[in-house]
Amino acid sequence: MSEIVFDHVTKSFKYGLKQQTVLQDLCLEIEKGEIFGFLGPNGAGKSTAINVALDFIRPDEGRVFIKGLPGNSVGSRGHVGYMPEHPQFYEQLSARELLCFGGLVSGINRSEINEHIEIILEKLELLPFMNRPVRTFSKGMKQRIGMGLAMIHDPDILILDEPMSGLDPLGRRLVTRLILDFKERGKTVFFSSHILNDVETLCDRIAILDKGKRLFYGNIEEFCRDSGSMEEAFVERITNSGH
Amino acid sequence: MHNIWLLTKVTFKQGIKSRILAGIAFLSALLFASNIAITNLFAIEMGKVMVDIGFSVLSLAGLSIIFFLGIGLVSHDIHNRTVCMVISRPFTRWQYILGKYGGLTLILLTATVILGALAILSFFVCSLLVPGLELPRDFSWPAILVTISFNFLSLLVVMSFAFFFTIISSSIYLAMLFTFCTYFIGHCLETIVKILQGGHFVDASPSLVFFLKTISWIFPNLSAFDLKASMAYGLPLDPVYLGWTAVYGCSYSVLMMIFTFIVFRRRDIC
Numbered sequence: 001m002s003e004i005v006f007d008h009v010t011k012s013f014k015y016g017l018k019q020q021t022v023l024q025d026l027c028l029e030i031e032k033g034e035i036f037g038f039l040g041p042n043g044a045g046k047s048t049a050i051n052v053a054l055d056f057i058r059p060d061e062g063r064v065f066i067k068g069l070p071g072n073s074v075g076s077r078g079h080v081g082y083m084p085e086h087p088q089f090y091e092q093l094s095a096r097e098l099l100c101f102g103g104l105v106s107g108i109n110r111s112e113i114n115e116h117i118e119i120i121l122e123k124l125e126l127l128p129f130m131n132r133p134v135r136t137f138s139k140g141m142k143q144r145i146g147m148g149l150a151m152i153h154d155p156d157i158l159i160l161d162e163p164m165s166g167l168d169p170l171g172r173r174l175v176t177r178l179i180l181d182f183k184e185r186g187k188t189v190f191f192s193s194h195i196l197n198d199v200e201t202l203c204d205r206i207a208i209l210d211k212g213k214r215l216f217y218g219n220i221e222e223f224c225r226d227s228g229s230m231e232e233a234f235v236e237r238i239t240n241s242g243h
Numbered sequence: 244m245h246n247i248w249l250l251t252k253v254t255f256k257q258g259i260k261s262r263i264l265a266g267i268a269f270l271s272a273l274l275f276a277s278n279i280a281i282t283n284l285f286a287i288e289m290g291k292v293m294v295d296i297g298f299s300v301l302s303l304a305g306l307s308i309i310f311f312l313g314i315g316l317v318s319h320d321i322h323n324r325t326v327c328m329v330i331s332r333p334f335t336r337w338q339y340i341l342g343k344y345g346g347l348t349l350i351l352l353t354a355t356v357i358l359g360a361l362a363i364l365s366f367f368v369c370s371l372l373v374p375g376l377e378l379p380r381d382f383s384w385p386a387i388l389v390t391i392s393f394n395f396l397s398l399l400v401v402m403s404f405a406f407f408f409t410i411i412s413s414s415i416y417l418a419m420l421f422t423f424c425t426y427f428i429g430h431c432l433e434t435i436v437k438i439l440q441g442g443h444f445v446d447a448s449p450s451l452v453f454f455l456k457t458i459s460w461i462f463p464n465l466s467a468f469d470l471k472a473s474m475a476y477g478l479p480l481d482p483v484y485l486g487w488t489a490v491y492g493c494s495y496s497v498l499m500m501i502f503t504f505i506v507f508r509r510r511d512i513c
Contacts, residue, residue, distance in 0.1 A: 047513075054331050056513035074333045082331035088323045090253055092260040101253050105246055105332045133260075149328065 001068050002029040003157055003188045009052055009062035011045075011212075022048045024212040026062070030190050032156075035183050037203035038192040041238060045212040046192035047085060050161050054082055066157065078107060081155035085162040087146030091135035095126060095145055098134055099152050106153035120148045123178065139166045147175060151182075158182055160191035164198050176202065196230050208234065210241050246334050247342040254316065254346020255353075263312050264354065271304040271358050275365040282373050289376040293369045294475035297362040298394060304358050305351065305398040306426065309405050310419050313347045317406060318415040326512055340504045344406055351398055359391040382477040389480060390470040396492040397468035401426050403499035404463075410507050429465030432458060463495050 006028040012021045022045045030036045038046050051057045053064045055072040064071035067079050089098055099117045108116055121127040124144045129137070134145060143166050150158055158179070164172050179189050179202055193199055199206060199220075206223060208216040215237050216223055220230065227233035258264060275297065282293045320326045320343070329339055366387070370376055404425045408418040436455050439447040467488050473480055 051511075051513045054327075056327055056330065057511035058509075074335050077331060078333040080331065082327075084324065084327055087328070088325040089328060090257050090325065092257045093253065097253075097256065101249055102328070102332065104249055105329070105334055107333065 002065075003032050003067060004028070004030040004053065004159075004190055005065040006049065006053070007063050007065065009049065009059045009064060011048055011052060011057065011059050022212050023052070023059070026209075026212070026214055028207055028214070028217065030188060032188055033183065033186050034204040035179060035189040035191075035202050037199040037206040038190065038209065039194065039196070039199055039206055039234065040192075040209035041194060043211075044209040046209055047161050048212075049209070050082075050159055050190075050192060053159065054080070078153075079156045081150035081153065081158045083146045083150040083158075083160045083163060085165055087142055087149070089134045089142070089145065089149075092133060094131045094133055095121065095137075095148075096130045098145065099148055102149045103152040106155075108153055116152055116154075120152050123151075124148050125174065140168055140171045143167055144171065144174070147178065151178070156187055158187065158189045158191070160189065162193055163191055164193065164195055172198075196234060200230050208237055210238050213241070215241050246338045247345060250329065250334075250339065250342025251345035251349060254343055255349045257316060258312055258346065258350035259353070261312060261316075263315070264308065264350070267304050267307045267311070268354070268357065271300055272361060274300040274303075275358075275361045278365040279369050279372055282369050282376065286375075289373060290382070291472075291475040293366055293373070293376065294471055297365055298390065298471045301355070301358050301362050301391065301394055302398075304354065305394065306401070308351055308354050309398060309402045310422065312350065313402055314405050314409050314415060314418050314422065316347070317343060317409045318418065321410065321512065322413075322415070324513055330512065336508050337504050340406075340500060340507055344403070344500060347402055347406070348399060351402060352395065355391065355395045355398070359388075362391070363387055382474075386470075386474045386477075386480060389485065390474045393468045393470050393485070393488065393492075396489060397465050400463045400465065400468075400492050400495050400499075401429070403496040403503075407499050407503045407506070410503050410510070425462055426465065428458065428462045430469075431466075432462060433464050433466050463492075468492060 006026045009023055009026040010021070011023040012019050026045075026049060038049065040046050048057065052059050053066065053071050054077065058072070066076035069076040090101075093101070096117055099120060100113055103113045103116055104110065117130075118127065121130055124147060126141065126144055126148070129141065134142065137145065143163075147160075147163065150160065160179075163175050163179070167175060176198070179191070182189055189202075203220060205219050206216070207214055208223075224230050224233045227236055278293060278296045278300075281296055282289050285292045326339065330336065363384075401422065405418065405422040408421040409415070412418045412421070432455065436452070436459055439445055439452050439455065470480065472478070
């Protein structure tokens, strides 16, 4: 059983009188224990696909399954840790309070939550800032707290939308290390990005999306076979699709 | 229930730590203190003036909390997508609605208790310091607590509308406008309908009266919760009337929460 399944997902939005199709018959299967990269230019529909998977928006057609459960069921979300592209928080709360809320809601016992928080904050190099309100954090620190919220309950699946966005090189290295550590423990990572270096470093398989259509789905070697580099293969694929 | 309580606590913490609440509390304290000076400007009905000013400040503070803090917190969640942080977890949408409304209720209750205490203090100080101020013969201090409670209940009803409008509208300002209109209509409509139906002062068309009566079935009758006059003049408060008014207020809030959930359940939140 695949960890995440997109089964013929289609989604359109209305802009005034016009209707724009953002996802067209998307089919993907993400297997257990792999790091799956979801690539595409800006506006390709990557974030929309993730939002459909997490039931933030409802597809016009098709369904998403997470560990065999419908994506719109509450049970499926207990297996998932999610980080949006621009994490937004209750900024009056401290990092500790925020992670406490995220962990308790995700099912961690009250007796264990403090230990979980300290472990996560140490991994994120935010332990000294534990009791500071999140509104005082820099962009990079907020991105790391977003990662912490995704990981606090040690989910089986991480869904990350542009996880390296806004991070300095040290922050990027930290997130890379966390993702690889997650994989080593047999967990699954599904992340979207338009930074090809990150995808090349981390991913086992990828899918390329452009204007809602899936252009490629497979492993990186297969993708780069006919081109010199991943970047060339990506540009060629997008250009040939009529972008 | 556990999840609802967690979100209630988080919403409450957000509100209490907010500078908006501190500003409203400070301004209200100033206005309560000025009750003494304002009451002194009147030669008659000073007891009524004192009570009117005190409860007007209480209502103003409560409405400010709803408009600037309540609508602000929910709007921030929806439009900045902070709600995604909650809904991405094992958290249903109805739990989110109840948790958020519970937190806002707790903020309003805390503010009402503190501001109510300040109001009572201002009445007490006025009764001591304002020369010539005589309380009505049947004035009772416990009746102030009942009046404050019903003021709180009316604010809960307004807040349920504010919550609903924030969820359905794309703009925080539209939500504020609709909520203000609801408050205004709720307080004025009963009086207007009675005047028009009486026909003594205005000759209104039956269709207009019918339209206004229909509107009065939709919008809450907030004037029913206003016990200031009874309290100020020491008039007896009918327990049966109070009981049914409380049921009316709670039912309205529950109904608005149901409508809010129905809309929120279908809404794309990102």
